[in-house]
Amino acid sequence: MSKKWFAMLVMMLVVALMLAACGGGGTETTAEPTADTSAAEPTEEMVEPTEEVAEPTEEMAEPTEEMAPTEEAAAPSGDVVELQLMGWSSSDAENVRLQEMVDTFNEQNPDIHVTLNQVPEYDTALQTALAGGAPPDVFYIDSFKLPDFVQAGSLMAIGDQLDDPDDFYPNLRGAFTMDDTFWCPPKDFSTLALQYNKDLFDAAGVEYPTPDWTWDDLQAAAEALTNADNGVYGMVLSPDMARWIAFLYQAGGAVTDEGFTTMTLDSPEAAQAMEFYLGLVTDGYAAQPSDLDSGWAGEAFGKGQAAMAMEGNWIVSYLNDQFPDLNWGVTELPAGPAGKATMSFTVCYGVPAAAAHPDESIRLANWLTGSEGMAAWAGLGLAMPTRASLSEGWLAQYPDLQPFLAGAEYSHPWQFRPGFQDVLDTLNAGLQQAFTGTYTADQVLSEAQEVGNDVLSNQ
């Protein structure tokens, strides 16, 4: 008897654990893209499909002593420095292009051999490698995360060793400048712009948006385009600080004061921006992606459930691949009471403080963001070149994407202080509540204000 019960118990336990495991896996997969979208720096990089895996990737930069002899034996000249370039994987096109660039670099620099290592779960893999004392030689850093890396002392400042650093757009240099030090060169950038569905605009008889739109024009158009019977909303808005913040700057507000001593989300400008943003949703002219059965704003826009979206360059290839028939256009974000503003999202090539081959690592970062590497990278037409000298050529190649590039002039970097993830999380949670009507604009802002002041006072 007891054996029978035991067997049944075990079986139920196993089934329960399997279900739990499946459930966990499921949540992970679905939660992640959303988290990425909300973290909002969907810039793009690589994964390189066939060749890289087939290639003799063997030991690379793994700094174990026993490896050294093997490495030397394998190296053609004996003095070749092995470098590991680590990043996250992106669309196939970008992955292939980056591998091509690395190959070119290897050809031009016979004394260096770079291996491209694109990893899944980049943040975990990178943190483990840094904390475990085996950092990659060059790696991606998102501007939002830069302050945390700087504070942890994991980065080497290489900004002053680059060719022509003044050629980088000032606000992109700013995105990687902290405590007056320019830490690492921006590899590309994206700005937020306004995408609109031409067919829905035509059907509603509304004029297409223009760069001189104001908030009032946006609201009026969203109202006219909303057609509840057909399930079409004027706009798709995410409960995400990385989108709302553009309105904050358009209203003339800011997240903190200039010296990062105190939060300024209690300003009238912040309140105005928040009320406008939430108003679009509570008035029923805008909806969030999840209410439109979509994982992110681009999907809702692509399905034609929202006439306007406010995303960055990354939406372009997504719409072309997944919604090839969509008839859409793009223009600059509307101006607020204090004029034009948008956000720029950017990633740099960082070199770790504990770099095994600092000179070679810097040469690689410098080449990738120099005129040759940058032109090759930006030539894909996805993210934009960070060097002002290359913008004209890029624009000639991709005239339709001009509104994104126009934003470079008046964009704000997505970078604050160490520990600002807490502020982002609090504000996003508040926005989520406010979108469903359980929080007021004031509650969202005051909670984030409080958390932010805690973060700032701990520095």
Add this chain to the structure above:
Amino acid sequence: MTTVATNTSTAATVEREGRGAGHYIKLVLSYGVLFLLAAAFIYPFLLAIGTSFKTLPEINQTPVSIIPREFTLEGYQRLFSFNVGRWTINSAIVAVLITLGNVFFASLAGYALARIPFPGSRVAFLAILGTMMIPGIVLIIPMFIILKTLGMINSYTGLIIPKIITAFGIFLMKQFFESVPRELEEAARIDGATQFQTFFRVVLPTARPALVALIIFSFQGAWNDFMHPLIVVTTNKDLYTLPLGLALLRGGMGQNLQWNSLMAGSMLTTVPMAIIFFIFQRYFIEGISYSGIKG
């Protein structure tokens, strides 16, 4: 699964005895409920199969249909442009060795803790149980540092050795062995069997239900594990397992998600798991009825 089996057999009995309308209503109702539950569980799976054969634009179309309007192998072509064969072989090697290790070590350790008195056995057992309370996430960096010191980063040994025995397995086997009547072993000992002979010839064969549970559980855990391979395999892509490789397929950011190739990859990971489960599930049920007759 238990519910399904029991209900069906009850339903069958009822039908045979044919005792009037009330029973037929019950029969129809129970089949109806079972059918709905089965549909709810199988629909996502069918949708995943269907999606793996759809084009990217069709995946976003509404209404969602299981059968692709335009059948394409795009998803599988993209999937196989990666080194999927290698990932599958790696996953299989790692999962099989981890499962074997778990079965071997956990049954030995469980038996020792259940049957062989030695000083500190209780403390040892509690210490082993205690490790189950530490969340895996805090062990990531210490694990990486230890493996790096031992030179096990980017190697099969690093993938396998740390997972080769689990506290859960020991606990499971110990609890089971405690329920095996001592008389069985005493009889064997009287017949002149050594401790090991008793264990392998007499005790272990009675432990089939627990072993099957352990096999399914270890294999599934190792096959689906993502975190451990992620920290062990830092640079050598030839050591990627399926979950790591599939995550690579997903792209860094949600915007690049190509659902058809992702679903194609999911099929590839699910099918072997399903086969294992169905094979061993039979033994499972057999084990129950077998011990049931004896009890």
